[in-house]
Amino acid sequence: MSEPVVETGHPEVDAALARLAELDGVETGEHVAVYEDVHQRLVETLTGLDR
Known part of the structure; x- marks a missing residue:
């Protein structure tokens, strides 16, 4: 757990x-699909900070 x-x-x-x-x-x-989704979400969030 x-x-x-x-x-x-x-x-x-x-x-x-x-x-x-x-x-x-x-x-x-x-697991790969979940990790890739989490990574993409975090990248989008960080990219949004630059806007």
Whole structure:
């Protein structure tokens, strides 16, 4: 079981990190899609800060 995700206070970041909880009980081969989604969400959030 993974550690609980600590909220950052930034809704977009918290939503992205919450996806990591989906990894519990999922086959390792399916982890890549979740990691890629979390990465993309974080990139979009950071890019939005530059606008």
